[in-house]
């Protein structure tokens with residue numbers, strides 16, 4: 001039996017086959033329009049607004065690197081990982097979305113090294129896999145640097 | 154100005170990895186602080202404990218845990234938890250009680266017995282908890298956030314990893330003079346460069362450890378201090394413990410995103426300092442020394458700017474000029490900072506005020522800032538907690 005595909009955390013991005021494509025999902029306050037990611041469904045955080053109604057919105061899938069780092073050592077649980085497999089560091093990006101101008105963190109696609117990155121570099125949102133074993137595939141988002149043409153940088 | 158209180162006693166249990174109960178450290182620091190004040194336990198009318206979430210139920214009710222260990226004496230008792238700002242919120246609670254006339258003598262205690270390794274969230278499947286989400290989805294430990302801030306400084310202001318290493322060198326040199334420090338030993342830049350990268354661009358020696366330790370203060374009304382014969386005590390003039398203001402410009406851990414339209418808003422760290430200065434009726438030019446929360450070396454430079462000691466982007470310039478080293482114009486972290494102590498969460502903000510107390514009394518020995526009359530502390534932790542305390546003499 002094929003392992004089941006489940007979002008690593010529910011409700012933060014579109015599901016497979018969504019007509020909007022792969023997008024992060026936030027919410028907008030129905031009264032004042034304030035935008036929240038991760039989604040806020042209970043209370044508007046604007047101190048001047050008492051609204052409790054929110055509309056789901058898909059966020060723009062492009063932005064620029066605000067900052068970046070990597071994780072050289074395995075994080076503690078609940079980070080899902082195979083304890084028996086050798087740890088492979090991954091790059092972690094904070095990306096300012098082009099339209100919404102909020103900064104959203106995310107792992108880079110596997111294999112990206114910090115040496116290749118720069119603050120201000122354009123990146124694109126892509127679906128990714130956080131963890132995979134015999135029973136389950138935990139899905140997430142990754143940031144894919146829009147690499148300059150090879151050899152020209 | 155809302156009024157001043159006196160610091161009559163200050164003490165610590167040395168930081169380390171001692172493997173004992175936090176209660177032992179806390180009581181040791183409390184008894185030393187009482188001795189420093191020249192007061193007996195029965196003079197204490199209120200015990201305020203800074204809570205710990207890493208020591209089980211006794212940590213959640215730290216105030217009563219310490220009161221019981223000292224010998225239950227029908228004192229008023231309070232426990233506050235506010236992540237890294239727990240200690241300063243404990244000081245704020247004691248100050249409020251004193252200024253309201255509810256008590257004249259309060260004993261503030263913070264102590265920690267820290268686990269090994271990265272701090273991790275509570276167990277269970279908890280998608281509503283941002284602290285759980287950041288570990289689950291991103292494996293984003295605290296050092297990962299420090300590294301994002303550090304890289305941002307490099308890109309925006311031209312700071313270098315050598316600048317960051319120099320913060321460690323500076324703080325270790327001060328910590329070498331501090332008997333309460335966990336690492337009382339000088340470090341040179343090559344040792345920082347030789348330590349392993351934890352989160353690019355930060356290395357192991359750029360990032361503060363987690364420690365056991367305790368700090369305690371005996372706080373009293375100015376009237377009581379005078380009657381007790383303390384003519385010129387160190388006084389706490391401001392305690393700022395405000396929340397951030399919406400929208401937040403900071404990528405503030407444990408959140409994985411900022412608020413929309415936050416760009417350009419005053420950063421939380423600067424908001425904390427501004428509130429403290431305002432309360433104290435002082436400004437950055439009045440400050441002789443500062444104790445700031447150097448969770449990472451790079452973060453210390455952010456604090457220079459937040460406290461108004463340097464203009465935005467010019468923190469490293471202050472460091473390179475030697476202004477913030479012992480012997481400089483405005484020594485920062487004369488205690489050695491978190492670089493020399495490692496973080497003992499509930500005790501740390503209290504320890505910062507202990508250091509100011511010794512500096513303002515002229516009792517800081519080899520790390521004394523000559524003629525220090527005004528000091529400020531600053532700290533920040535998870536979930537929008539932070540604080541800044543101004544002490545004068």
Ligand SMILES: [Zn+2]
Nearest residue numbers: 029032044049
């Ligand atoms: Zn609203």
